[in-house]
Amino acid sequence: MKVYVVRVGNVEEEVLEFIRKGLEETFYRGFCVISEHIIEVPSGSYNRVRQQYISEPILNEVLKFALSLEREAGEPCIVLGVADIDIYTPGMNFIFGEAQCPGKAAIISLFRLRPEFYGEEPNRQLFMERAVKEAVHEIGHMLGLRHCGNPVCVMHFSLHIGMTDMKTSKFCRDCMSKLKAMMVL
Ligand SMILES: [Zn+2]
Numbered sequence: 096m097k098v099y100v101v102r103v104g105n106v107e108e109e110v111l112e113f114i115r116k117g118l119e120e121t122f123y124r125g126f127c128v129i130s131e132h133i134i135e136v137p138s139g140s141y142n143r144v145r146q147q148y149i150s151e152p153i154l155n156e157v158l159k160f161a162l163s164l165e166r167e168a169g170e171p172c173i174v175l176g177v178a179d180i181d182i183y184t185p186g187m188n189f190i191f192g193e194a195q196c197p198g199k200a201a202i203i204s205l206f207r208l209r210p211e212f213y214g215e216e217p218n219r220q221l222f223m224e225r226a227v228k229e230a231v232h233e234i235g236h237m238l239g240l241r242h243c244g245n246p247v248c249v250m251h252f253s254l255h256i257g258m259t260d261m262k263t264s265k266f267c268r269d270c271m272s273k274l275k276a277m278m279v280l
């Protein structure tokens with residue numbers, strides 16, 4: 096199986112490459128392909144009042160792309176969209192990402208991962224490590240994993256950035272054995 100990482104709107108190349116490396120460390124070499132395709136942010140997804148983008152139409156675009164890739168490749172594909180806009184889902188102030196669980200489509204947002212968003216000094220390494228954690232987390236969901244109670248497991252739910260920083264980019268032993276049982280790893 097392969098995961099395709101695709102830009103949703105404008106996204107820095109360097110971050111995508113860092114995510115690809117991080118995914119291959121957690122999963123295996125050759126697991127991740129960065130697509131040349133760019134998914135346009137659907138204009139109807141912007142909420143002027145909240146000044147945020149609702150995630151559902153974006154996730155639908157990612158799913159459409161996954162299905163078209165599958166038709167081309169003739170094999171199952173899962174796709175992680177990477178966006179640099181503030182996204183939300185009804186009932187939440189914001190989300191770091193969202194995925195079909197299980198499914199073929201997920202998105203992460205880089206918008207709230209930069210330390211400067213929280214008034215802190217810029218830190219590229221920290222920013223990109225956070226992006227890897229969110230990417231692995233949403234891919235875990237696509238593979239069928241639910242949230243994990245272990246606070247250092249990558250499948251632990253992040254309500255705020257401190258919780259992202261507390262967890263690692265790796266699956267705990269329980270989550271790992273679930274993936275193995277599904278023959279993903
Ligand atoms: Zn989650």
Ligand SMILES: [Zn+2]
Nearest residue numbers: 243248267270
């Ligand atoms: Zn776990």
